[in-house]
Amino acid sequence: MALKVARRSRIAPFVAMEVLRAANERQAAGEHITHLEIGEPGAGAPAPVIEAARQALGTARIGYTEALGLGSLRQRIARHYGESYGVAADPARIAVTTGSSGAFLLAFLAAFDVGDRVALAAPGYPAYRNILTALGIEPVLLPSGTQSRFQPSVELLRRVEGRLDGLIVASPSNPAGTMLEESDLRQLAAHCRERGIRLVSDEIYHGITYERRAATMLDIEPEALIVNSFSKYYAMTGWRLGWLVVPGDLLRAVESLAQNLFISPPALSQLAAGVAFDCRAELDGYVARYRSNRDLLLGELPKAGFDDFAPADGAFYLYADVSRLTNDSDAFCRRMLAETGVATTPGRDFDPERGHHFLRFSFAGSSADMAEAARRLIAWRR
Numbered sequence: 001m002a003l004k005v006a007r008r009s010r011i012a013p014f015v016a017m018e019v020l021r022a023a024n025e026r027q028a029a030g031e032h033i034t035h036l037e038i039g040e041p042g043a044g045a046p047a048p049v050i051e052a053a054r055q056a057l058g059t060a061r062i063g064y065t066e067a068l069g070l071g072s073l074r075q076r077i078a079r080h081y082g083e084s085y086g087v088a089a090d091p092a093r094i095a096v097t098t099g100s101s102g103a104f105l106l107a108f109l110a111a112f113d114v115g116d117r118v119a120l121a122a123p124g125y126p127a128y129r130n131i132l133t134a135l136g137i138e139p140v141l142l143p144s145g146t147q148s149r150f151q152p153s154v155e156l157l158r159r160v161e162g163r164l165d166g167l168i169v170a171s172p173s174n175p176a177g178t179m180l181e182e183s184d185l186r187q188l189a190a191h192c193r194e195r196g197i198r199l200v201s202d203e204i205y206h207g208i209t210y211e212r213r214a215a216t217m218l219d220i221e222p223e224a225l226i227v228n229s230f231s232k233y234y235a236m237t238g239w240r241l242g243w244l245v246v247p248g249d250l251l252r253a254v255e256s257l258a259q260n261l262f263i264s265p266p267a268l269s270q271l272a273a274g275v276a277f278d279c280r281a282e283l284d285g286y287v288a289r290y291r292s293n294r295d296l297l298l299g300e301l302p303k304a305g306f307d308d309f310a311p312a313d314g315a316f317y318l319y320a321d322v323s324r325l326t327n328d329s330d331a332f333c334r335r336m337l338a339e340t341g342v343a344t345t346p347g348r349d350f351d352p353e354r355g356h357h358f359l360r361f362s363f364a365g366s367s368a369d370m371a372e373a374a375r376r377l378i379a380w381r382r
C-alpha cells in the first residue's frame with residue numbers, strides 16, 4: 001500500500017531553482033551558460049565579513065546562540081535603522097533568522113491561523129504563496145499590472161471578496177523591481193490598520209534602488225512585521241541570515257517558534273554579519289554594477305524583440321511582457337536555454353494566471369555575462 005504524502009506538501013516548485021538545475025546540467029556537460037535566471041548577487045560577501053568569519057573561526061566557539069540571535073547583532077541591526085532611515089528600532093524586537101525565508105515561516109506561523117487569508121500581488125515572489133499554502137493559509141492573489149506598477153493597491157484590496165487577515169508588500173519587488181511611493185505605502189498601511197489586517201513588509205531589496213531610496217514600513221506602521229536579509233544588498237546568500245522586526249504582541253510567539261523550529265540562526269554567520277553594515281562603499285559598488293547591467297539590457301534587449309518591461313526602480317530584475325513573442329513562456333525559456341545557453345525564468349513562477357506571457361531576466365550577475373547574453377539573444381532573434 002502506498003504510504004501517505006501530506007496534502008500540505010503539494011506546493012508548486014520554485015521554477016527559478018528548477019531552471020538553475022537544468023542550466024547547471026548543461027554547464028556540466030560543457031556548454032557555456034549565461035545565468036540570468038537566478039536572483040543572486042554575482043559577487044560574494046564583502047571582504048571584511050569574510051575576515052570577521054575567519055577570525056571568529058579561530059577564536060570563538062561556534063555553538064548555538066539565543067533563538068532570537070546574538071545580542072550584539074540585534075543591536076547592530078537596530079542601529080542600522082537609525083543610520084539608514086532615521087528610525088528608532090528596539091533591539092529587543094529584532095529576531096535574527098535563517099535568511100528572510102526563515103523569517104517568513106516565523107512571521108506567518110506567529111500571525112496567521114490555518115484558514116486565514118493573506119493578500120499579495122501577482123506577480124510576486126513565489127515562496128510567499130507556497131509557504132502560505134504549506135501552512136494552510138490561503139494566498140489571495142491581487143492581479144496587478146502596469147496600472148498599479150505590479151504592486152498591491154488599496155483599489156485592488158477593495159475588490160477582494162471576503163475578509164482578509166494579512167497583506168504582504170515588497171518594494172522593490174521581485175520579479176518586477178517596481179517600488180511603491182511612500183504615499184502608497186501609507187495608504188496601504190492605513191487601509192490595513194482600519195480593517196485589522198496584519199501587514200508584512202519584505203524589505204530584502206532595500207539598498208538596491210536606482211531612482212530613489214526605499215522607505216521602511218517600520219517608519220509608517222510600527223505594528224507591521226518587517227522582513228529583511230543579508231542575502232541581496234549585502235550579497236551574502238549562502239550565509240543564510242536575515243531578520244524580522246517583530247511587533248510587541250508577536251514577540252513571545254516568534255521566540256518560542258524560533259526556539260523549536262531552528263534553535264538558533266547560524267552562529268558563524270551571525271558573528272561575521274555585523275560588519276556588513278560598515279561596508280557601504282563596497283556594497284554600493286555592487287549596486288553600481290547592477291545599474292550598468294540594467295542599462296545595458298534595457299539598451300540591447302529591444303534589439304532582440306524584448307521591449308516591454310516593468311519599470312525596474314530597484315532589485316536586479318527585468319520583468320518582460322513577451323506576449324508578442326509567445327503564449328507559453330515556459331516553453332520559450334526552455335527553447336532559449338537549449339538554443340542560446342541563456343537561462344531566464346518563466347513568469348509562471350511569479351504569477352500562475354498571467355505568467356505565461358512574462359519572462360524574468362536577472363541582472364545580478366557579471367557585466368560580461370549580461371553583454372554575452374544580449375549578444376546571443378540578438379543573434380538568436382535575427
Ligand SMILES: Cc1ncc(COP(=O)(O)O)c(C=O)c1O
Nearest residue numbers: 039099100101125174229231242
Ligand atoms: C522578494 C524576496 N524575498 C525573500 C527572498 C529569500 O531570500 P533569503 O531567504 O535568502 O533571505 C528572496 C530571494 O530571492 C526574494 O526575492
